[in-house]
Amino acid sequence: MTGPFPRIGIFSKPTGEGITESLLQICDFLEKRGHKVILDQISAARILNTKLESATYDEIGMQCDLVIVIGGDGSLLKAARAIVDAKIPILGINRGNLGFLADVTAHNLETTLEEILSGHYIEEQRTMLNATVIQNNKSTPGHLALNDIVLHHGELARLIDFQIFIDDQFVVDQRADGVITATPTGSTAYSLSGGGPIVYPTLDVITLLPMFPHSLNTRPIVIDKSSKIRLVLNASNRIVAQFSADGQSHMTLSAGDEIRIETNKNNLRLLHPLSYNYFAVLREKLGWNLKLNK
Amino acid sequence: MTGPFPRIGIFSKPTGEGITESLLQICDFLEKRGHKVILDQISAARILNTKLESATYDEIGMQCDLVIVIGGDGSLLKAARAIVDAKIPILGINRGNLGFLADVTAHNLETTLEEILSGHYIEEQRTMLNATVIQNNKSTPGHLALNDIVLHHGELARLIDFQIFIDDQFVVDQRADGVITATPTGSTAYSLSGGGPIVYPTLDVITLLPMFPHSLNTRPIVIDKSSKIRLVLNASNRIVAQFSADGQSHMTLSAGDEIRIETNKNNLRLLHPLSYNYFAVLREKLGWNLKLNK
């Protein structure tokens, strides 16, 4: 009766209007359907006198069959990093506009949930990145990203010098503001603002996009997802640089430091309603339906 | 003694300096190694009193184990279209500068040939496109391309209106000068001039690049090589459009006509010397080694 997902974890966005209402509605719906519901800490804090269990992300990952995220694409990015290695699927409920990732909207919420929980859905395998930062022979592994890993100059200067290696082959010596390493999912996020291509989300590729490159003959490069990428800050850099993963996990780097990027051993299992159509999302989100008069 | 390629077809560039000298040198070298050598018509016309056999492209495809092309990337594109469905490998000898495709140069020619003919080489599978043009319910199939299929406005006007479908899903209604459908091999050719990404040559993807799009929110899209692409000229077009495959096979299209593009059932088998390194070729060809002073 509860279908393929008897135990469901609920993640919520910490801020924003209407989240608590959606949370209550969804919990109520799930309990009536007979699911065991476990809340993350943020959701638990939103419903004060609830009898529902709450747990850490790790516990939810171990104990649940599905995670539902109530929020927008940003909330789903965060949940993806928390849950990907538990290998359970994730579903995003978008309070506001249609998201690239969270594509169940308030409109027809219960009908869509019923359909998905009964086992009628589309499951996509989304590549995630896993970065290790190496500083002074010390390695900080496990920076996960569903969108992108960004190496960028720090606060006080404009250009950093770094070398890109792919599978230990030297690619290029770059002077630039930084470089974005993007998954197909991330191709419609930050990378797109910098002129990167739109990449169909389930392709087995990674895009490297130099940011404000000093040389004019630089272009985005699309490589295989099995590639091992190394970004090495040249010893000549007198300035600090920044590392971030999905706009989080900030670290400050300096000359000689290195970022190693691979695809994560597990893909994110992202669920969509049967009506999901990537090109329709693109048209909606990028304004392709609008007729301009240029 | 003749190794994996006892019978070798030779294709030559019709014009250009030094081609005949290379042709004579290579034929002599192959005969001494004991290979059966078959010339294409162009090569045969270059060596007047030769005892070597000559044959059509089809015959060479059926009778040989390898085709060697003497010329540049343009000659290799043409040979690729002629030979891909015979499933035999191809090797390019570049008279002038290093090519993206023809990467055996005059320097150390015999040493490199000896190495490859002894079985020490890199074989790459390169995706090719196969386009069918549909006009007035009449279908013209079999336009092959190793680089790209281009739909472009004709001589008298600037913008054409067309729809793009992928796997029969509507993608976008486009007003533009045209659209380039490029293989990874073609990503460093015409597509690159229009802002397309560099795509590692053995990836299983295709790039769609609108040319001078009327709407400003258009971007290149990278899709799976299994995708079936349809480009449909809207009925509203009052002007003619042009179709070409690798800059060849020109056809004139009009309102309502359609181009269907799939990847060809066979990949091109492209041989390289063991020293081949794609990123080194990129650096050389795109000038990444040059230190500009901007």
Added chain:
Amino acid sequence: MTGPFPRIGIFSKPTGEGITESLLQICDFLEKRGHKVILDQISAARILNTKLESATYDEIGMQCDLVIVIGGDGSLLKAARAIVDAKIPILGINRGNLGFLADVTAHNLETTLEEILSGHYIEEQRTMLNATVIQNNKSTPGHLALNDIVLHHGELARLIDFQIFIDDQFVVDQRADGVITATPTGSTAYSLSGGGPIVYPTLDVITLLPMFPHSLNTRPIVIDKSSKIRLVLNASNRIVAQFSADGQSHMTLSAGDEIRIETNKNNLRLLHPLSYNYFAVLREKLGWNLKLNK
């Protein structure tokens, strides 16, 4: 009583819905205001039993104080070329959506006309280009453009080789699909699709934009409007090229031919209502008001 423009020429778009209605309305309005109205041949053909005079563009240029164009931006481009050297101002009435040039719309038509005809308007000086084509020592002068002069490859091939000179100084040897020479007015037309900058319409500059350049380090260049530009097709071109001015005046060029471009000795005098605001037009036409959800 008729204000600064006692005699008014009327130009109409040859095709399109509602043009005749607007034409009748405007003629009626002008006659009631006491203006002498002269129709171009197209307008005359639209109103069969009219008592209004009709005349050629040249006659209208000599006899009128203002030209009103009923149509869209395309009609205004054509009228601009016909009327610029008569030094009389031009006003565009847009039947459909707001245009970049024709910015009086059907909404409040008579109120706006009354305001303008009473002398309350904004007059802009818009730079126009004047190109001369030189073939076999024969010179074809007088190709006018309000938007752009385009040199582009012909039907059968992709790349042309040409040299750009500015004030007889050599600038660059270019291999490309072509080059757009755009006025500020043309900066939001074809040039924009190719990545050219938006240029405020009354600036004294010209933009040169290479189209699909073979070299990756090419960028648009903005130069002074007093510059004398020469585009010389290299002798090495084996293919033909095309010349056009505002998408009209097509000519076929070949190796050694030359295009000389200067700004026209007279600017176009373009009238706008007092409510005219260029940035508001940009926002409307380029979709800057739309909130995308990327």
Added chain:
Amino acid sequence: MTGPFPRIGIFSKPTGEGITESLLQICDFLEKRGHKVILDQISAARILNTKLESATYDEIGMQCDLVIVIGGDGSLLKAARAIVDAKIPILGINRGNLGFLADVTAHNLETTLEEILSGHYIEEQRTMLNATVIQNNKSTPGHLALNDIVLHHGELARLIDFQIFIDDQFVVDQRADGVITATPTGSTAYSLSGGGPIVYPTLDVITLLPMFPHSLNTRPIVIDKSSKIRLVLNASNRIVAQFSADGQSHMTLSAGDEIRIETNKNNLRLLHPLSYNYFAVLREKLGWNLKLNK
């Protein structure tokens, strides 16, 4: 005998090889020619037992007829900010490669200096920007830039929301990494890396270039140099932003802060040898002379 520049100030780059040698050579040359030479503090520190006077930038500005900068483009940028309002001309001696600004090289140094000091030179008027930062009703004026004023997100986040006004007209509500306001001189510096156009250096225009804009329909805009630009950080920004002028004068901004940018009341008077040719510099610096083999 000392020509138009009897009193010459000397500015030097603080670090870098060979600067002291050039400095000694030039001082010696100028003294022999009878000029009064005044050193800046950096130059004075480089020549320990000199009898030459040293002075502050302001004193040099008041007492000299010319400033010679020994260094590269970076040193000249700094000198320009120090000297522009003293209205005396500036000449750059480049120790290393040809610069965009410092275009007298070690090669033929004395011959070139003799020519210029005898009054045979090209003087260009280069537009500079003058920015005022307004925070909490407190105004910090006088940030000068020969290249560009940059508004950019701070260390911890990616996107800032700001409004652009030109001459108090609202232009656009932008969500982006930042925006570059560049002079024509700056068009070949940072702006070029972000896709901005090359602008002939003496044109009376300014370029506004959004950096990594969230909306895809954003383009660089070229406006008149008399424009008064206001960049207003929306109240919604929860993050800090950074301001810089020529990569210097860093300030940290927050929600509601405002940057006002005008052209400086004085142009920089930049001297060049008679052999100066801007397009030749472009070709050299941007690699247009290189024949790539793409």
